[in-house]
Amino acid sequence: MADRQAIKDVKAVVFDTFGTVTDWRGSITRMGEALARKKGIEGVDWEAFARAWRAGYRPGLHRVISGQRAWTPLDVIHRERLDEILPEFGLADRFGEAEKADINLFWHRLAPWPDSIPGLLRLKTRYLIAPLSNGSLMLLASMAKHAGIPWDFIYSSDMHMAYKRDPEVYRNAVRLLGVMPGEVMLAAAHNDDLEAARKEGLRTAYINRPTEYGADQVKDFKATGDWDVIVDTVEDLAERMGC
Amino acid sequence: MADRQAIKDVKAVVFDTFGTVTDWRGSITRMGEALARKKGIEGVDWEAFARAWRAGYRPGLHRVISGQRAWTPLDVIHRERLDEILPEFGLADRFGEAEKADINLFWHRLAPWPDSIPGLLRLKTRYLIAPLSNGSLMLLASMAKHAGIPWDFIYSSDMHMAYKRDPEVYRNAVRLLGVMPGEVMLAAAHNDDLEAARKEGLRTAYINRPTEYGADQVKDFKATGDWDVIVDTVEDLAERMGC
Numbered sequence: 001m002a003d004r005q006a007i008k009d010v011k012a013v014v015f016d017t018f019g020t021v022t023d024w025r026g027s028i029t030r031m032g033e034a035l036a037r038k039k040g041i042e043g044v045d046w047e048a049f050a051r052a053w054r055a056g057y058r059p060g061l062h063r064v065i066s067g068q069r070a071w072t073p074l075d076v077i078h079r080e081r082l083d084e085i086l087p088e089f090g091l092a093d094r095f096g097e098a099e100k101a102d103i104n105l106f107w108h109r110l111a112p113w114p115d116s117i118p119g120l121l122r123l124k125t126r127y128l129i130a131p132l133s134n135g136s137l138m139l140l141a142s143m144a145k146h147a148g149i150p151w152d153f154i155y156s157s158d159m160h161m162a163y164k165r166d167p168e169v170y171r172n173a174v175r176l177l178g179v180m181p182g183e184v185m186l187a188a189a190h191n192d193d194l195e196a197a198r199k200e201g202l203r204t205a206y207i208n209r210p211t212e213y214g215a216d217q218v219k220d221f222k223a224t225g226d227w228d229v230i231v232d233t234v235e236d237l238a239e240r241m242g243c
Numbered sequence: 244m245a246d247r248q249a250i251k252d253v254k255a256v257v258f259d260t261f262g263t264v265t266d267w268r269g270s271i272t273r274m275g276e277a278l279a280r281k282k283g284i285e286g287v288d289w290e291a292f293a294r295a296w297r298a299g300y301r302p303g304l305h306r307v308i309s310g311q312r313a314w315t316p317l318d319v320i321h322r323e324r325l326d327e328i329l330p331e332f333g334l335a336d337r338f339g340e341a342e343k344a345d346i347n348l349f350w351h352r353l354a355p356w357p358d359s360i361p362g363l364l365r366l367k368t369r370y371l372i373a374p375l376s377n378g379s380l381m382l383l384a385s386m387a388k389h390a391g392i393p394w395d396f397i398y399s400s401d402m403h404m405a406y407k408r409d410p411e412v413y414r415n416a417v418r419l420l421g422v423m424p425g426e427v428m429l430a431a432a433h434n435d436d437l438e439a440a441r442k443e444g445l446r447t448a449y450i451n452r453p454t455e456y457g458a459d460q461v462k463d464f465k466a467t468g469d470w471d472v473i474v475d476t477v478e479d480l481a482e483r484m485g486c
Contacts, residue, residue, distance in 0.1 A: 073421060137419050141395045142369050152384045153397035158419050176380045176401050178316060233303050 004229040009183050014132035016188035019212040022110035025050050031106045051216045053202040056081030061163045071161050074136050079104045119234025122243040126203045128152045184203035191224045205229040249471040252426050257375035259431035262455040265353035268293045274349045291333050294459045299324030304406045314404050317379050322347045327472045351385040360478025365486040371395045377406045408439035448472040
């Protein structure tokens with residue numbers, strides 16, 4: 001296999017989390033629906049709400065990555081976008097401040113795709129596994145605890161003070177482990193994330209998640225690069241990595 | 244109980260590892276003895292070797308903390324001390340470079356005290372748990388994997404670019420979690436570590452490890468401050484923390 005040579009030196013497999021390990025669209029939808037039932041709110045399309053919330057993510061990050069805005073934690077960016085979309089969904093006056101703060105923590109409680117935990121448990125037997133995510137440490141640690149994700153350690157955006165695709169994120173991940181770039185593999189459902197990682201010398205694994213964005217998905221329906229490994233699930237990745 | 248109020252806001256319990264969670268002296272002794280058997284080396288007091296190795300730790304860190312030396316990873320400091328003591332134990336020419344590199348990894352494979360894993364598993368049900376250690380990320384992640392330590396995440400000295408008792412370590416730990424200082428508790432077997440943590444507003448738990456240094460132990464036979472919790476084991480800490 002073409003990737004046998006490429007992967008033999010890998011010591012750590014680091015993962016994009018939003019979309020790759022966890023299903024943010026399904027999770028936010030379900031949590032929104034549950035909250036609506038509890039509060040007696042009707043007529044809100046929570047799946048559209050989830051997509052609208054996420055649609056503020058890349059633009060919000062971009063302002064930080066491009067230097068237009070000083071370092072801003074992801075929880076703040078999530079909250080700003082939440083405040084933008086609540087009126088758009090007729091929810092401007094439905095929640096108090098404590099409730100809004102809790103809704104913002106939906107992102108701390110995302111559920112994994114069905115193959116994620118089984119695959120990670122297998123990978124963990126042979127490799128160090130960690131998220132390489134734009135999430136905050138509290139977000140990622142809470143998510144792992146809530147979902148039972150068995151990370152060996154966590155890389156959060158606060159540790160790098162940078163968001164992917166800023167090259168600094170990938171460089172710092174390699175530096176902190178004290179290894180060579182080719183000893184770290186990024187697994188992600190996003191081709192541009194893998195491209196940025198490859199530029200820094202990391203190994204790459206594409207995990208296909210063609211339903212991540214639902215109606216909003218415009219790319220990442222398949223691998224668009226010759227990544228070291230190309231699979232459909234984390235379990236397939238474990239298989240390909242000899243676990 | 245006096246500590247009830249103090250601990251009610253705690254969200255994360257972070258641990259000193261060398262001596263508090265793991266028994267470096269017993270572990271290094273056993274690994275040295277096993278290596279000696281394999282290599283047919285006789286007449287070395289491996290327990291004295293372990294103590295001699297550790298005796299270079301504080302002075303080595305102090306040069307970095309005091310600014311006399313630029314940031315130097317702990318694995319380098321361990322290796323420098325190893326090279327110093329090998330001749331002192333008649334081992335100058337007994338090991339090749341690859342073997343010396345592997346002996347340096349003894350610190351990556353320390354075993355926990357018997358109460359550590361049971362106590363941490365209980366604490367993990369209610370709190371985020373992590374090391375706040377002078378170890379490197381690779382050291383701490385390898386140690387956790389080897390020993391089955393169930394950390395939620397890892398703080399390594401490389402993340403802070405500072406060693407305890409530099410105040411920056413405690414401040415950065417709080418900052419990265421995005422919480423108030425009083426929401427983080429340091430658990431340690433070393434009174435001066437707790438003192439430095441308390442100065443930054445952290446909660447404190449003293450775990451008594453009076454045999455840590457063996458014949459070299461000159462302090463930390465008991466709590467010398469009115470720490471929020473004072474116990475003999477991690478299991479006792481879990482009990483006191485309501486787990």
